[in-house]
Amino acid sequence: MWIYEKKLEYPVRVSSTNPALAKNIITQYGGPDGELAASLRYLTQRYSMPIPQAKAILTDIGTEELAHMEIVAALVYNLIKDASIEQIKRAGLDGYYADHDRALYFVNAVGNPWTATYIQSKGDPIADLYEDMAAEQKARATYEYLIQLSDDPDVTDALRFLREREVVHFQRFGEALNLVQDYMDSKKFF
């Protein structure tokens, strides 16, 4: 069960209409290391976790990633909602416009749609938690590239928050991995 809360996890503000920036940031909505992939990966891996702490952390981080998806959506929405056709064309967002107008859709920065092949659910908790730690590092790196590309200080502020969260998630997954490893050693699993 999930409950919706009518608020963002972090306040989103954009300085001005900027479809060129939106075109890059949308990769954290529907790209390979984006928030949809992160959320679905964790929420589907939790079922095969052997210890309660790992089930909890995957549930809670998977839920927080949904809140991050909403922050990214709020950024993209506000960056393109008032864009003129001329601005959209100049930003190279005309292909996206042809399919989606100014609506939100799950694509990466070059327009490829989201795919389940971005994620894995291996059934082996060690393999899954290593994947999750790698996923957090890839998301952190993506936010750093986006911060380099951003020419809007308000957008950069939200990107910094999201980058910081990936660092914390990496830490928590590492702790969960240690707990799972201890558990498996104690069971003499193989």
Place this chain on the structure above:
Amino acid sequence: MDGQRLNLLKKIMALEFTALELNLYLDTHPNDQRALAEFNEVSQALLLAKKDYEAYYGPLLNYGFSPSHNAWRWVEEPWPWEISF
């Protein structure tokens, strides 16, 4: 959105973020009594701040977790992505 409402909302965001951080930490350190005490303290403050906000500006949560006394205020705008902070 007026300044008073925005300030109350930001206060809730800050409290809830603190609770979220402690929640994730406690998931992998469930026996840390100090973190648990801090979590319960923040959780209490968050509950009060939400009650305060909802009395003036309507429900923050759906499905029965927030009351809606005289009118169905859940449908009211702005939705979170429409607020300018």
